[in-house]
Amino acid sequence: MRSKARKHTGETLLDHMQAFGRDDIETVMVDLTTPDGVLWRSGAVIPAAPAPGEELGYLTHHRVFACLSGDCGLQEITPQRVSKEEQMRRQSHVEESNRRLDDGSERFETVIIGGGQAGLSVGHHLKRRDLPFVILDANEGIGDSWRKRWDSLRLFTPARYSGLQGWPFPAPAVSFPTKDEMADYLEAYAARFDLPVRTGVAVDGLSREADRYVVASGDRRFEAEHVVVATGANQVPKVPSFADELHSSIVQLHSSQYRHPSQLQDGAVLVVGAGNSGAEIAFEVSRTHPTYLSGKPSGQLPVRHGPAMARFVFPVIRFVGHHVLTLRSPIGRKAQPKFISHGAPLIRVKLKDLAAAGVEQVPRTVGMEDGRPTLEDGRVLDVSNVI
Ligand SMILES: Cc1cc2nc3c(=O)[nH]c(=O)nc-3n(C[C@H](O)[C@H](O)[C@H](O)COP(=O)(O)OP(=O)(O)OC[C@H]3O[C@@H](n4cnc5c(N)ncnc54)[C@H](O)[C@@H]3O)c2cc1C
Ligand SMILES: NC(=O)c1ccc[n+]([C@@H]2O[C@H](COP(=O)([O-])OP(=O)(O)OC[C@H]3O[C@@H](n4cnc5c(N)ncnc54)[C@H](OP(=O)(O)O)[C@@H]3O)[C@@H](O)[C@H]2O)c1
Numbered sequence: 503m504r505s506k507a508r509k510h511t512g513e514t515l516l517d518h519m520q521a522f523g524r525d526d527i528e529t530v531m532v533d534l535t536t537p538d539g540v541l542w543r544s545g546a547v548i549p550a551a552p553a554p555g556e557e558l559g560y561l562t563h564h565r566v567f568a569c570l571s572g573d574c575g576l577q578e579i580t581p582q583r584v585s586k587e588e589q590m591r592r593q594s595h596v597e598e599s600n601r602r603l604d605d606g607s608e609r610f611e612t613v614i615i616g617g618g619q620a621g622l623s624v625g626h627h628l629k630r631r632d633l634p635f636v637i638l639d640a641n642e643g644i645g646d647s648w649r650k651r652w653d654s655l656r657l658f659t660p661a662r663y664s665g666l667q668g669w670p671f672p673a674p675a676v677s678f679p680t681k682d683e684m685a686d687y688l689e690a691y692a693a694r695f696d697l698p699v700r701t702g703v704a705v706d707g708l709s710r711e712a713d714r715y716v717v718a719s720g721d722r723r724f725e726a727e728h729v730v731v732a733t734g735a736n737q738v739p740k741v742p743s744f745a746d747e748l749h750s751s752i753v754q755l756h757s758s759q760y761r762h763p764s765q766l767q768d769g770a771v772l773v774v775g776a777g778n779s780g781a782e783i784a785f786e787v788s789r790t791h792p793t794y795l796s797g798k799p800s801g802q803l804p805v806r807h808g809p810a811m812a813r814f815v816f817p818v819i820r821f822v823g824h825h826v827l828t829l830r831s832p833i834g835r836k837a838q839p840k841f842i843s844h845g846a847p848l849i850r851v852k853l854k855d856l857a858a859a860g861v862e863q864v865p866r867t868v869g870m871e872d873g874r875p876t877l878e879d880g881r882v883l884d885v886s887n888v889i
Contacts, residue, residue: 865878
């Protein structure tokens, strides 16, 4: 069944997934008719079967289609030949399928939750197939997830790999877009393809009622035959449980709240977490503040990040990510737990850049003593800011 499902998924959905550089994702919750008339009924083709409610992790860029419904197991999918009558019935069904119901709720054939790269890509492909849908996004503007990140952030992925299907990113192929250019691109992409995105709609419930899903946002209800959850992997800040014991005189920001060094007060800064966010932020704040970086990175890219890397090394990394370290290969499945449970390797700012900038690398932060952060080696740091 799996191999058959893959074969047919490839016919209908791989191009869709390749839109955002992913051919390892097989999570699609839509009914689709392949060009040769095979109807894929309901649900998701999911490469792994995680516990209900768990996020489904994928190996490249930590992009995740979360599984909120709690019903994420591998589902049997039955390919069926579709008769002409069925195709006509489906067509009229599609035409009827977006409407407002008497109780004020709205019905759509497909609801996509999240209008980032993943949600817009799915929307683009549904639109191309004339399948009706709506995209709901919590943010006030399309691209705001990027806009809200720190001011100096640039993508580490070159422009040639940062565009979505149908419209390449409008920048030189081996340049690295700023976070605002990325946000503007996403906004323009939705406008260009006239994608029906409703912003300011934070979904807070998803349940199954009889033969349909009910998507809730406050007192608004959307009924759908299919739901695609594309809410992203980096939307919920991860904050250590002891963070609220930090003394109130110390400025505390999560990286999602950090914009620029002027948010900090005078005195030393402890940056907790040597992932890419921690390394880039520590590097930036070290220009104005004595800086500690706590924790060990899970590796570093062994080449300098820049145009040459984008031209020659990035395609290789991408190939490995998409064709070798995927959930379809034993080596990919073996590596998956490590990939999803630890931070990504350092890409742009490396340990030697940090050392050269005067950042002191210290062990993991494990708790608080009298409101001050303590490290794994027992040291208590006297700092004015913690990020
Ligand atoms: C600092 C930082 C830098 C990054 N740089 C890169 C990079 O250079 N290259 C790269 O490939 N990746 C990068 N990433 C990862 C990047 O965010 C993802 O690759 C990409 O944005 C994932 O797209 P997405 O659509 O899955 O999720 P997101 O872009 O996170 O979009 C999810 C959307 O869902 C919406 N949403 C979430 N919950 C709800 C809800 N309950 N109701 C309604 N809407 C909801 C959000 O508002 C958001 O618009 C970076 C991540 C971070 C944190
Ligand atoms: N320029 C860019 O394009 C750019 C910039 C930043 C981020 N990103 C991307 O954004 C995504 C998120 O990156 P991120 O850096 O925010 O998160 P991340 O990759 O999850 O890294 C978080 C790091 O914090 C560590 N950590 C957690 N608790 C700690 C503690 N108590 N003490 C010390 N260290 C602790 C983690 O270590 P453990 O894993 O051991 O717990 C991990 O190394 C990644 O995909 C990344 O590549 C891109």
